Amino acid sequence: MSSARHEASTVDPTRVPVIVAVGETSGRGEPMGVEPMELITLAATAALRDSPTSEPWIRRADSIAFCHIASWAYASPAAALARGFGATPADLFDAPIGGQWPARLLDRAAARIASGESTVAVIAGGEAQASMSALVKAGRDPVDDGGWSTDPGGPPTFDLDQLGSAAMQEAGLISPVRIYPLFESRFRFESGLDPVARQAECSELYATFSVVSEQNPYSWNGRARTAADIGTPSPKNRIVCEPYPLSMNAMPFVDQAACIVVTSLAEARECGVPESDIVYVWGGAGAEDAVDILDRSSFGRSRAMEDAMDRALHGAEIGVEQVDVLDVYSCFPIVPTLATRHLGTLKSLIPTVTGGHSSFGGPLSSHSLHSITASVREIRGGKSCALVHANGGYLTYHHSVLLGAEQHPLGYIGNPEPEVLESDPPPRSPVEDGNLVVETVSVEHSRQQEPNQAFLVGRDERGRRVAAQTAPGDTASAHALSLHRGEPAREIIGATVSVESNEGNIRVRGR
Secondary structure (H helix, E strand, O other), X not given: OOHHHHHHHHOOHHHOEEEEEEEEEEHHHOOOOOOHHHHHHHHHHXXXXXXXXXXXXXXXXXXXXXXXXXXXXXXXXXXXXXXHHOOOOOEEEEOOOOOOHHHHHHHHHHHHHXXXXXXXXXXXXXXXXXXXXXXXXXXXXXXXXXXXXXXXXXXXXXXXXXXXXXXXXXXXXXOHHHHHHHHHHHHHHHOOOOHHHHHHHHHHHHHHXXXXXXXXXOOOOOOOOOHHHHHOOOOOOOEEEOOEEHHHOOOOOOEEEEEEEEXXXXXXXXXXXXXXXXXXXXXXXXXXXXXXXXHOOOOOOOHHHHHHHHHHHHHHOOOHHHOOEEEEOOOOOHHHHHXXXXXXXXXXXXXXXXXXXXXXXXXXXXXXXXXXXXXXXXHHOOOOEEEEEEEEOOOOEEEEEEEEOOOOOOOOOOOOOOEEOOOOOOOEOOOOOEEEEEEEEEEEEOOOOOEEEEEEEEEOOOOOEEEEEEOOOOHHHHHHOOOOOOOOOOOOOOOEEEEEEEOOEEEEOOO
């Protein structure tokens, strides 16, 4: 750190945010069929057990914030948790959907404590998507057969606008499994890697993640896998969208929940929390990119991710070499890859403490809450500084937070409000007959493990960006745009293809 170290003793301890308790639960240790709020209550109870004092932290909370719950709808989960523990917080906040929110909510809680607005803050979230899916698959009603609450609560609703812009929807770019491969393929091309070499990198990375997951008692899968097992397509590990097999996709069908208690250093000490159990929240930074991915200037990087991590480190006046715990959002391999390439971290620093979305589990908007709890355990175990990165949307919303074993010299140095980056979108063109240079592509496979539909972003002869999809079942066009069908794997990114418009879709002419 800088010469500001001597200022640490002058920071008011009532304005220094710290984590004093964390709790997690996983459906692996609970009966199937438990609804989300019940899982989250279990995690909150575990957080109380985690505290070495008998302090009723949650009942004392003046702020309760919740990550979005997708598996069941509640009028206000923050209010429900408050009622369950007899708390009367002045601040109740239920976040919208987005994987960036766990880190941002922690930064928000820390900022409120640093400003004197709050004394005890609780952050919670969880999902019971596995139980929900199991009930539906068995033909059982969650309310009538499972006893899930309806007051206030009920089946989740879905907003089509959450999928993406009208242009994205028209081009079929409406889900993470189709969109993240677009970034993967362009990054690989710009890095000069052939598909086989890059696939080997991804397989090794996620094999390493699975070893971490096996050691995590709250993971969903909890089984280490080899790189060959992860990277080799099979009936149980089919390609979803090239180049990712199922084992490289996030696993959202989990029952997992987590809870964090944040207070001030003065309050922690007055309540008798041992210094060894106190983890300091230094603060963080957030950034947002263009919501419409077709307005991004590049698919080979994430400017918002880079900005959020850089500003967090800059605000703390440290370099990445001082970070000894790193957890990067990992819904697909491209996210931790982009982060570690930008940071320039040592290969010995594995960018996960949970085990990643595919092995540990990906409870939609609350995965990084588990990353924070695991990072707290790492720091209590002897590590000094943790950087947790959280991502929402399609590499759209990012927030990074820093945790420390010691107080930062300046106290809290974060900002929960994200920077909205200016975009320089390329000109666009509707689908027309002609030649396109492939900027990036994602090819979805059928359950018979064959290319079935392609999603293309390209540039026409005037340099305008074109986004389009082939018709489902147009296997000829899907094969023509496939990245790795055939031996050896071939390159399609950067190639010129001839297309014709066909009832809103494209058909690839012979190539």
